[in-house]
Amino acid sequence: MGKIVVVGELNVDLILDGLSHLPVKGKEILANAMSLTLGSSSAIFANNLSVLGSDVAFVGKVGEDLFGDLVMSRLRRSGVDTQAVVRDRDRQTGATVAISFGNERAMVTYPGVMDTFGMNDINWDLLAEARHLHVSSIFLQPRLKRDLVSLLHKAKSLGMTTSLDVQWDPNERWDLPIREVLPLVDLFLPNEVELLALTGCGAVERAMNKLSRFANVVVVKLGQKGCLAMENGVFTDVPSFMNENVVDAIGAGDSFNAGFIHYFLQGHSVERSQMYGNLIGAISTTSAGGTGAFTSREDVMEIARTKFNFSYDDVER
Ligand SMILES: Nc1ncnc2c1ncn2[C@@H]1O[C@H](COP(=O)(O)OP(=O)(O)OP(=O)(O)O)[C@@H](O)[C@H]1O
Numbered sequence: 001m002g003k004i005v006v007v008g009e010l011n012v013d014l015i016l017d018g019l020s021h022l023p024v025k026g027k028e029i030l031a032n033a034m035s036l037t038l039g040s041s042s043a044i045f046a047n048n049l050s051v052l053g054s055d056v057a058f059v060g061k062v063g064e065d066l067f068g069d070l071v072m073s074r075l076r077r078s079g080v081d082t083q084a085v086v087r088d089r090d091r092q093t094g095a096t097v098a099i100s101f102g103n104e105r106a107m108v109t110y111p112g113v114m115d116t117f118g119m120n121d122i123n124w125d126l127l128a129e130a131r132h133l134h135v136s137s138i139f140l141q142p143r144l145k146r147d148l149v150s151l152l153h154k155a156k157s158l159g160m161t162t163s164l165d166v167q168w169d170p171n172e173r174w175d176l177p178i179r180e181v182l183p184l185v186d187l188f189l190p191n192e193v194e195l196l197a198l199t200g201c202g203a204v205e206r207a208m209n210k211l212s213r214f215a216n217v218v219v220v221k222l223g224q225k226g227c228l229a230m231e232n233g234v235f236t237d238v239p240s241f242m243n244e245n246v247v248d249a250i251g252a253g254d255s256f257n258a259g260f261i262h263y264f265l266q267g268h269s270v271e272r273s274q275m276y277g278n279l280i281g282a283i284s285t286t287s288a289g290g291t292g293a294f295t296s297r298e299d300v301m302e303i304a305r306t307k308f309n310f311s312y313d314d315v316e317r
């Protein structure tokens, strides 16, 4: 079958919870909980996809430091092949510090080595043997963004299928050449806000119609409303699995991507893959952080059965 290769950013998340209010300049407040976990959209995607049972390899870069060790050990524990992750002696592994109070959070990210990750760091032998390429968080990786069209061309010339989730642009410039990029992307997986920002449209269907002239399959994530796909000009809306007790929605989008791609690459239709993506996104909201619910495939199946009344026998057929 071949591997699914994720080319992307790696960092850690330090999450401080239970604050009464945001910190104020010159003063100090206390958090009542703290966790240090695997961060970054690409890593959460790779981790959860591997836990679901896909064969996943990561191509990325971390520093030769403690945060780098943490990222590597967490990915390996979930079965992700990390042979092609470069360790850079000169730069640090980045981190996001997230402080949260109630449903609100404020985040600061130090990109570290992800700033410098680009085509030169890619192990092409690994790509040549793989079947699918996934790229995420393109605005956090300036060098990879510059090389994106070449990377996708190369993947297509190697006979691979491709997927892209752009994620948020911290500069809010949204300067991606989508007319060049999207013809090379088999599955485009933005969320609603990102889709509107990238296309300059005010409504989802209008934005999808605009993309239909040059994009392939587009699946837009709509949070609690589920997702909407466009394939050959046909729209398919699939509602979410309602979770009344959301712990947090960190990584729900990456988990959706993992579910969708895991299922789609087994030969299922876009619509069935949307349903499976929604299930895996909903499962992600039942635990803290992006990987909390993804301890093992058996645990994921158990949550699907008990919390979402979902029979895996149906879906695996
Ligand atoms: N409260 C919820 N209840 C059930 N399912 C949810 C909920 N929130 C999200 N999901 C599922 O997860 C999917 C992805 O969520 P969302 O639309 O928030 O993605 P995103 O904005 O890309 O997230 P991320 O911040 O992880 O990038 C949704 O399409 C839906 O299927």
Ligand SMILES: [Mg+2]
Pocket: 165, 167, 190, 191, 253, 254
């Ligand atoms: Mg997202």
